[in-house]
Structure formats: structure tokens, C-alpha cells
Amino acid sequence: MEALSESTPPSEAFSLEGRVAVVTGAASGIGRATAVVLAGAGARVVLGDVDDAGLAAVAEQITGAGGTASARATDVTRRADVDALVDQGVAEHGRLDIMANVAGIASRNLVVDITDEQLDAVMAVNLKGVLYGCQAAMRVMVPQGTGGSIVNIASGIIDQTAPTYGPYAMTKAAVTILTKTLASEAGQHGIRVNAVAPGTILTDFSLPNFTDEDGRVDEQRKAAFTRTASQYAKLGRIGTGADVAWSILYLVSDAASFVTGQTMRPNGGTAMP
Ligand SMILES: NC(=O)c1ccc[n+]([C@@H]2O[C@H](COP(=O)([O-])OP(=O)(O)OC[C@H]3O[C@@H](n4cnc5c(N)ncnc54)[C@H](O)[C@@H]3O)[C@@H](O)[C@H]2O)c1
Numbered sequence: 001m002e003a004l005s006e007s008t009p010p011s012e013a014f015s016l017e018g019r020v021a022v023v024t025g026a027a028s029g030i031g032r033a034t035a036v037v038l039a040g041a042g043a044r045v046v047l048g049d050v051d052d053a054g055l056a057a058v059a060e061q062i063t064g065a066g067g068t069a070s071a072r073a074t075d076v077t078r079r080a081d082v083d084a085l086v087d088q089g090v091a092e093h094g095r096l097d098i099m100a101n102v103a104g105i106a107s108r109n110l111v112v113d114i115t116d117e118q119l120d121a122v123m124a125v126n127l128k129g130v131l132y133g134c135q136a137a138m139r140v141m142v143p144q145g146t147g148g149s150i151v152n153i154a155s156g157i158i159d160q161t162a163p164t165y166g167p168y169a170m171t172k173a174a175v176t177i178l179t180k181t182l183a184s185e186a187g188q189h190g191i192r193v194n195a196v197a198p199g200t201i202l203t204d205f206s207l208p209n210f211t212d213e214d215g216r217v218d219e220q221r222k223a224a225f226t227r228t229a230s231q232y233a234k235l236g237r238i239g240t241g242a243d244v245a246w247s248i249l250y251l252v253s254d255a256a257s258f259v260t261g262q263t264m265r266p267n268g269g270t271a272m273p
Pocket of ligand 1: 024025026029030031049050051074075076077102103105106125153155197198199200202203204205206241
């Protein structure tokens with residue numbers, strides 16, 4: 001895409017009017033916030049997730065606010081599901097400009113104890129799911145001939161790992177390499193590919209850190225978790241889904257038209273590699 005001029009109005013540089021965005025993992029947390037922010041910037045959003053009810057609620061929230069959103073039950077571990085999600089976007093809106101591969105799951109175990117089942121499960125969602133999303137997007141964006149932007153969600157775990165995070169960290173590190181490799185292949189088509197490595201973000205993803213065996217939130221443990229995460233962040237607070245979504249808006253907007261192959265870190269300053 002062409003360089004923006006310094007006199008381009010910011011409202012234009014960050015506008016997604018006329019663009020079509022597919023977001024996976026859109027039923028909750030970072031994916032949900034991303035769907036809402038991109039739709040607020042004018043994109044028509046097509047949302048995928050395994051959580052049907054959550055998806056419907058997010059789509060309703062967006063359409064209720066005057067945006068355009070549709071949803072499709074999507075398991076990103078299935079290539080055919082991801083292809084069908086992108087195809088739905090093209091069928092509904094005639095094009096695809098933005099692909100946000102957000103769906104992800106946690107997996108924790110000591111390296112010596114990682115099982116095949118655990119490895120397969122986390123690789124299927126966090127790595128294969130992102131790869132399928134990249135491939136489905138490229139399949140449409142390349143022949144479309146008008147560029148595009150792909151964003152893949154990695155994690156701050158790539159900068160600062162810790163015991164038991166091995167299975168998860170392995171997939172997230174792989175996502176950043178996938179992102180750089182695809183960026184080097186897709187640039188000739190005007191397609192930008194970037195990763196986002198969020199710090200600790202308070203979403204359902206964090207729940208295992210402070211829920212009891214019966215699934216109830218332990219408010220004291222939640223407060224302790226939030227306090228610890230805030231201490232690690234130089235900005236002194238835990239992140240929100242919206243913190244990440246605004247970073248994603250920048251990356252997919254024309255304001256980032258010279259940015260590709262990068263890993264952006266909305267992490268409150270937790271890590272500064
Ligand atoms: N929350 C954090 O602290 C944090 C930090 C760094 C990175 N991340 C990453 O951000 C992404 C989003 O996480 P979140 O915090 O919003 O968590 P979340 O649990 O709130 O949302 C994840 C969403 O992914 C969906 N999902 C899970 N498996 C799926 C599958 N097979 N197909 C389609 N959808 C599936 C879930 O249903 C859920 O809606 C993940 O990739 C996660 O690894 C989160």
C-alpha cells in the first residue's frame with residue numbers, strides 16, 4: 001500500500017470504513033474487544049469461535065451499536081471451519097481486508113511431563129489454527145490484489161517464560177516465526193503480517209489462576225493475581241482486552257502501512273526486549 005502523507009487526517013488513517021475483517025476467538029476477552037474496536041472503526045466484522053452463545057452476544061452488541069457483524073461457529077483446529085469462516089465473509093461482503101487470528105488456549109506442564117495429548121491440543125489451536133487463518137486469508141487477499149493485513153496473537157511468554165509454561169510458550173514463539181516468515185512472503189502483494197504479544201490481560205483466560213475446583217472465582221486470589229500482574233508491569237496495572245484491541249487497530253489500519261513482520265507488545269512495560 002502507498003505511504004500516507006503527514007497531512008492525512010488521523011480519522012482517515014485509522015478508519016476501517018469499507019474494510020472487511022475476520023476475527024477468531026471473538027466470543028471472549030481479547031477477540032471480543034478486537035471485534036468491537038474494529039467494528040467501531042468502521043469495519044464489517046465476521047466472527048468465529050467455538051462458543052456459539054458468546055459469539056451471538058458479541059455480534060448483537062456490535063449490531064446494536066450500529067455496526068455490521070455476523071458470526072459463524074468455528075473450530076480453528078479444523079482447516080475446513082476456518083476456510084468456511086473466511087468464505088462467509090467474502091460471500092457476505094465481497095472481500096477480505098483484515099484477518100485477526102486471536103483464538104488460543106492455555107496449556108501448562110513441566111517440560112519433563114508434557115504428554116502427546118497436551119502438545120497436540122495446544123498446537124492445534126494456538127499454532128495450526130493461526131496457520132489455517134493465515135492461509136485462508138492469503139487465499140483471498142492475494143488474488144483480490146488490494147493488499148491486506150493479518151495479525152496473529154502471540155504472548156508475552158515469548159519474552160519471559162517460567163516453569164510449566166513450556167507447551168504454551170512453544171506455540172506462541174512459533175506464531176512469531178510464522179508471522180515473520182509470512183510477512184517476508186506476503187509483502188510483495190502489499191499484505192502486512194504482524195504479531196501481538198500481550199502481557200497479562202484480565203480475561204477468562206486468567207480464570208484458572210483464581211477459580212476454585214467448582215469453578216467459582218475466589219475474589220481474594222483474583223485480587224492477588226491482579227496485584228502481582230500489576231507489580232510486574234511498569235505502568236502498574238493489569239491489561240484489558242481493549243488494551244490489546246487498540247494495538248490491533250493500529251496494526252491493521254493505514255497508520256501502520258509501513259509496518260510488517262513485527263511483534264507489538266501491549267504489556268504495560270513488563271518486558272522490553
Ligand atoms: N489473557 C492473557 O493474559 C493473554 C496474554 C497473552 C496472550 N493471550 C492470547 O490472547 C488470545 C485470546 O485470549 P483471551 O485472553 O481473550 O482468552 P479467552 O479465553 O477470554 O478467549 C479465547 C477465545 O478463544 C476461543 N477458542 C478456544 N479454542 C478455540 C477453537 N478451537 N476454535 C475457535 N475458538 C476457540 C474461546 O472460546 C474464547 O472465546 C489467546 O491466543 C491467548 O493465548 C492472552
